[in-house]
Amino acid sequence: MRKALFYILLSLIAITFIYPFIWMTSASLRPEREISELSPISRNFSFRSYITVFNRIPIGRAFLNSLFVTCSITISVLFLSSMIGYALSRLHFRGRELIFMVILFTMMIPFQITMIPLYVLMVKLRWIDSYQALIVPYMINAFGILLFRQYFKAFPQSIIDAARMDGCSDFGILYKIIWPNSIPALVTVGILIFMQTWNEVLWPLIVIRKTSIMTMPQMVALYAVGGQAESQIGPQLASAMMLALPIVIVYTIFQRHFIASMAHTGIKG
């Protein structure tokens, strides 16, 4: 009895989390006059709203931009942050602890403080309206370094010593021996960075004004605010659908990893 009640309650809550997305999918396929209807079923499904979006804004280009920026950052963070994490956990050199403290300190600085001077820096570097502005300030991630540092600490020293004996360089040890044995850490950092970067919208809004360099969240947000949608709801929802789809696909495949990664770190998207 008690169990049954739980299931009913949970299902109701689950519906409030899933139904909006079903409704959105359906509404983006319905003609404008049917959109405010509650039921997701219609006889008049068509891709008209999507075609409108493609005709109004270069969303395909924005998708490629987002893909390029997100993949560059994710790959860079995996390589660089793991390299720094390795140096901080397994190598001995002067200033190692100092660098560790500095990393902890930088993580506490709120973005509200650095946002304006970072923009000024982009202006000075003449990086406004460029991919560099979107990618370079995110190429190393402090949180990633800490996670790798922690993870690599547990790696058996004997294997590292053996590899050194065979003449393997530290880069070789890291990327050829430790990496294949650190898949969970790589997946965790990879997923978090991929998701954060794909969804990032404030920074692109600050440094990109040229339509051809815009990322997808930025373009969709501007489309919704900027009047290009002419208050047509269908195309707005269609553009939102296209923005959500890649993450939803990745999420359905790696669902367990997503939840574990974020629960592990308490970091929001």
Add this chain to the structure above:
Amino acid sequence: MKRLNGYDVDRVGYLMVLPYIVFFLLFNAYPIIFSFILVFHKWNIISPMKFLGLENFRFLLQDPLFWKSIRNTLVFLVIHIPLQLIVALVIANILNQKIAARGFFRASFFLPVVISGVVITILWQQFYSYETGLFNTILMKIGLDKIPWLISTKLAMPSIAVMATWKNVGLYIVLFLAGLQSIPSSLYEAADVDGATGVQKFFHITIPMLNPTIIMVLIISTLGGFSLFIEPYVMTGGGPINSTLSCVLYIYKQAFYFNHMGYAATLGFAVAFIIMIVVIIQRKLFETEVYE
């Protein structure tokens, strides 16, 4: 080779941390120092900086829009945090029972967490829409009056807070679930021996044992509230009558609509200072000794 604390110095270590040092100097150290210089200046990026002394701070203290944005954030937090804690705690407790399909439920609550705030905001804008919105359509169907969700200055920020709760609560459910699973069952067994009721166990064991998670959730939500940007940017543009003007949206407007770089930097420092105070107060109020 040189030696350090009995170890050989790994020279390659310097090479490996070099990218971080460059990165830190360029994207952390420089902005912080430059920001500190900016707060004493008036600057529109194009013409040379003009020294103002403490003028920016004096202006800030009397700037009604700054205080409005802080007030709006507090309104957001006052609704968002309790709602979030209650909903997440209740759902996490249900999920902690032995139930089938737990993974499915968890995954569905978590779905909005991974989706872009832009998508969530566009979607909820349709739900909240006065004329054609889903919520008002439902209200009309059951014979109630329409509610001006985003049009009313009183309701706009609370509406955004509810939406933000819906988006983020999945993360907190998962955090609480992990917290619940780490509570030793011996505590509940001991309580059972003493004849404690379910409610007593919840308030005397579960809640105190979850205190670290609760603090963490409080801090993450607080930082989230002070970072609120895209939701008002897309939904309301900060309106009606600045009732959803968030701190970051105000900084953004000062910097990029009016080119007040010095003042925007001052606002950034002020917001960071207020975040610090709020977090300290929260810790003082809610942090308890866990092991009694």
